[in-house]
Amino acid sequence: MNKVMDKNDNIYNMFLAECDYALRFLIEDYEFAGPSYELDEKYNLITVTYYKKEIAIECIYEERDDDVSVRIVRLENGVKPDELCRKYLTKLLLQRGIRDLKFSSLNDNSLSDQQADMRKALCGYARLLREYGKDILSGSAEIFKKV
Secondary structure (H helix, E strand, C coil), X not given: CCCCCCCCCHHHHHHHHHHHHHHHHHHHHHCCEEEXXXXXXXXXXXXXXXXXXXXXXXXXXXXXXCEEEEEEEECECCXXXXXXXEEEHHHXXXXXXXXXXXXXXXXXXXXXXXXXXHHHHHHHHHHHHHHHCHHHHCCCCHHHHXX
């Protein structure tokens, strides 16, 4: 039987801390609001969301596959809509012709393997946003019109 994750779970708290570590710049440098936190206990998903103007940035941890992903969401009147308005950051960048999607390795032996994997992914996504997502960081939903 699979264990159901809850808000007292170490993985939940670890993911929230790693999102803060890697993506605090969204709030400090780009005036994003949030983050908000959602825990889907049925599917063991954690979603951390940052909001600005027409878009949101969702960071998702899926425990089953031990996977971290980032999606860009087009907001409708400041609210997250249905799934049709969500796109994975990497897919959006690939559609723009960006091929530099590698994540740098970490040299921090103080982290557990799982925490290091989370940090590597989230810092990698942060780099992609800084280097190739200036329009996203401005809060514009233009990226949805270009793809």
